[in-house]
Amino acid sequence: MAVDEDDAIESLERLGLTSYEGKVFVALHKLGTGTARDVSRVTDVPRSQVYSVTESLEDRGLVEVQQSSPIQYRAVSIDEARSTLRERFEQESDRAFDYVETVHEEFGPDQEEEQEDIWMVRGQDRIADRAADLIRRAENSVLFAARSPELVGEDIDTALRERAEDGLAVVVFSEDPAVRALYDDHDEVRAVEPATDHHVNDEHTGRALLGDDDILLLSVLGNDEELPGINRETAFWSARTGFAEVLVQLVETTISPVDR
Known part of the structure; x- marks a missing residue:
C-alpha cells in the first residue's frame, strides 16, 4: 500500500x-x-x-x-x-x-457473578482475533471447523498448534482437503473430514469453534456481489456461560463427527 x-x-x-x-x-x-x-x-x-x-x-x-x-x-x-x-x-x-x-x-462487576452474554463481532480479521483468543482460553479440548483455508488464517493456526502442544485435544474439522492438509505436519492436531450424514452444503457457512463444554463461536458469510463473502463475515460467540454450554451441546450433534 x-x-x-x-x-x-x-x-x-x-x-x-x-x-x-x-x-x-x-x-x-x-x-x-x-x-x-x-x-x-x-x-x-x-x-x-x-x-x-x-x-x-x-x-x-x-x-x-x-x-x-x-x-x-x-x-x-x-x-x-x-x-x-x-x-x-x-x-x-x-x-x-x-x-x-x-x-x-x-x-x-463481581467476577464470580455469571454473565449470560452472547456477543456479536463482524469482519474477518476481528473474528479471527476473537477465535484465536477463545482457543487460548480453552483448558481441555478445542474443535475448530472452517470451510476454507482463508478462514483458518495465521492467528488461529498458531493458537490451535500451541494448544495441541499444551496437551489439549484439538480437532480441525473441514470438508475442504486444503484445510485438513494444513495439519499434515502436526501429529497433535487431528484434521478430520465430516461423515456423509454431517454434510452441509451452504455457501453462507463460515467457521465454528467449540472449546471445552462452554465456549462457542459460529460465523456466517455475507452475500454481496461487490464484496467477497469472507469480507462480510459475521459471528456470535459466548464463553463460560449457560448459553454457551447449551449451544455447544446442540452444535456438537451437528458438526462434530468425533469424540473430543
Missing part, C-alpha cells in the same frame, strides 16, 4: 506528535540539516513556530540542535526515532492500562 506524506504525518500524529511536529520531522529528513528558515520553506509551518516545534521535538528525542548562528537542526536517524516512539508508546500504554486494570479490580 502506497503511503504519501500526508498519510505519514497522520500516522505520526496517532503516535503522539502534533501536526506541526510531524511536518517538521519529515522536513528535516528531507533537508538533512536545516535552519528554521529552511524548514519553513519546505513546509507550511510558520518560521515563528518552527523554533517551539523543534524544541518540543528535541525534548522528545527526535531532533538534535546545533547552537550555531543561525541555529541548525537535524532529525535523529529513522531507527532511533522508531525506537524512541515505540518506547514512548509502550510507556503510555502501560500507564493507561495499569490504571484501567486498577479501576476494573476496584469498581468492576
